[in-house]
Amino acid sequence: MITVKIYPVTELATNCCYLVDEATGQSAVVDPGEKSDALLSQIESDGGKLTYVMLTHGHYDHICYAKQLADRFGAKIVTGRHNNEFLSNTDYNGTARHGIPFTPFSADILLDDGETFLLGASEITYLYTPGHTSGCGVYLFDDVMISGDTLFCQSYGRTDLPTGNDAQMIASLKKLKELDGDYHVIPGHGPMTTLEWERRRNPLMRRL
Numbered sequence: 138m139i140t141v142k143i144y145p146v147t148e149l150a151t152n153c154c155y156l157v158d159e160a161t162g163q164s165a166v167v168d169p170g171e172k173s174d175a176l177l178s179q180i181e182s183d184g185g186k187l188t189y190v191m192l193t194h195g196h197y198d199h200i201c202y203a204k205q206l207a208d209r210f211g212a213k214i215v216t217g218r219h220n221n222e223f224l225s226n227t228d229y230n231g232t233a234r235h236g237i238p239f240t241p242f243s244a245d246i247l248l249d250d251g252e253t254f255l256l257g258a259s260e261i262t263y264l265y266t267p268g269h270t271s272g273c274g275v276y277l278f279d280d281v282m283i284s285g286d287t288l289f290c291q292s293y294g295r296t297d298l299p300t301g302n303d304a305q306m307i308a309s310l311k312k313l314k315e316l317d318g319d320y321h322v323i324p325g326h327g328p329m330t331t332l333e334w335e336r337r338r339n340p341l342m343r344r345l
């Protein structure tokens with residue numbers, strides 16, 4: 138079982154998630170777009186057992202503190218295989234366009250669609266969901282989905298940025314809609330929702 142706490146970061150209010158495996162105390166952070174002193178204090182007070190820094194996709198508001206955070210605690214950076222290029226391409230990740238200082242880096246663990254890994258005693262599944270970018274993915278564990286910028290509450294990620302693609306977004310939302318059961322959805326921005334709510338109320342997902 139994994140507990141989740143959200144730390145909004147960046148001017149875009151990115152939902153940076155702190156995950157803790159209850160059985161072992163091992164932890165992970167998802168999408169650290171910038172430094173959060175509150176998050177760092179929490180990791181330290183929990184014993185500094187940060188195992189992974191997990192990335193849903195490669196835009197600057199989700200990755201800019203990933204390498205520093207991983208280095209500070211000796212954690213491994215995890216992301217989808219198709220996202221790794223975004224961690225070094227400043228045109229793709231948006232740092233060049235926004236004039237944000239950025240040192241390119243690479244992930245330690247690259248995941249393929251449907252691949253699983255363990256955070257302590259808890260299993261996490263990665264699903265590849267391109268559309269917002271060609272490298273987007275979501276993470277599933279327990280009854281939780283961390284959806285990045287693929288699925289929002291009654292909305293979905295924009296597709297007009299580099300490598301975005303309307304057809305891929307439609308296919309990815311259809312893939313999520315067809316998952317078995319329900320999930321508490323934590324999107325990359327905005328309020329939490331549930332997959333069942335989105336199946337019934339999301340304008341695009343309803344039509345799929």
